[in-house]
Amino acid sequence: MTPAPGDRGDRDSPDDGTMAHARGSFFGRRKGHKLRPHQADLIDTLLPHLAVDISAPAPEALTALFDDGIENVRLxxxxxxxxxxxxExxxxxxxxxxxxxxxxxxxxxxLTQIEALNIGNIRxxxxxxxxxLAWAPPRSxxxxxxxxxxxxxxxRHWKRRFVQDATVTAMMRLLPPGGEFRFVSDIDDYCAWTLAHLMRSPDFAWLAERAIDWQQPWPNYTMTRYGAKAEREGRKAAYLRFRRL
Ligand SMILES: C[S@@+](CC[C@H](N)C(=O)[O-])C[C@H]1O[C@@H](n2cnc3c(N)ncnc32)[C@H](O)[C@@H]1O
Structure with a gap:
């Protein structure tokens, strides 16, 4: 996994497990624990069935990537x-x-979880x-x-953050009016950065302005590994929700 908060994402190694170095080339080349034989098997056998192939043209609607009965798609x-x-x-x-x-x-x-729980609605x-984001069709x-x-x-590494004007524009294209971008972080500076980027876009409204408490997880939120680690270490996360106008 990526480095711990404080030094996460601030190393210069080309194989440090973070976004900028990942762009374009990374899958399978990133350092990590050796896979167990069954995990390696799932990468070879199950992943090809579930993988989204962005070298092919995108379908008109992303529901086409799933079996019948899927009404909408989230990322x-x-x-x-x-x-x-x-x-979720x-x-x-x-x-x-x-x-x-x-x-x-x-x-x-x-993949291990998808197999064990027989989950059919994840790609x-x-x-x-x-x-x-660049591949997916508008409002999908x-x-x-x-x-x-x-x-x-x-x-000097802020330009590597995922939230940038370009990704905000890309998300604006992909979310229909009423769609949401949700952001969680225990890093105050990144929260402020994200708020600044989203609020200067005329296409998004921050839902805190509509009485949604950004200091509390939304209902039924499932804590992640990094969220749990932040809590253990006494850092409180912000739960920012932005609605596409
Ligand atoms: C700090 S970890 C958080 C993981 C998880 N969301 C959690 O809360 O425990 C950030 C994750 O984002 C992934 N990541 C970084 N850049 C990415 C990108 N450009 N596209 C997709 N995933 C990315 C990393 O591999 C890493 O697993």
Whole structure:
């Protein structure tokens, strides 16, 4: 997994497990624990069935990536160990979920869960979510979640943060009016950064202005590994929700 808060995302190694170095080339090349034989098997056998192929033209609607009965599609960027994504997929069986995660151990972990729980409404993209955002058709996502993204605390690395004007524009294209971008982080500076980027877009409204408490997880929120670690270490997360206007 990526480095701990404070030094997460601030190393210069080309294989440090974080976004900027990941762009374009990373899956399977990132350092991590050695996969167990069954996990390696799932990467070879199950992942190809669930993988979103962005080298093919995107379907008109992303529901086409799923079996019949899927009514809308949501995206989780950087799902890590998959705790939140698995819980959401189980809770909303008529919603399709696309999970993006370049980290091979995260991918192996979620494949194990998908197999064990026989989950049919998750598709996976083992690469940079920005590429998937560029590929997906307009207004194709009901919601986009970015939970505890790599914070890139050093000023000279801010350009590597996932939230940028370009990704805000991409999300604006993909969310229909009423769609939501949800962001969780225990890093105050990244929360402020995200608020500043979203609030200067005329296409998003921050729901705190509509009486949604940003200091509390939303109902039925499933804590992730990084969220639990932040809590243990006494850092409180912000839960920011932005509605596409
Ligand atoms: C700090 S971890 C948080 C993981 C998980 N969301 C959690 O809360 O435990 C950030 C995750 O985002 C992934 N990530 C970083 N850049 C990404 C990108 N451009 N596209 C998709 N995932 C990315 C990393 O591999 C890492 O697993």
């Amino acid at each position: 989780e960027i950087g799902f890590g160990g998959g705790e939140h994504l698995i819980a 997929a189980l809770a909303f069986p008529t919603t399709g979920f696309i999970g993006c995660e370049p980290y091979v151990n995260g991918m192996a972990k979620i 996976l993209f083992a690469g940079d979510a920005a590429e998937l 996502l009901a919601r986009i979640d970015l939970i505890h993204p790599d914070p890139w605390p050093k000023r």
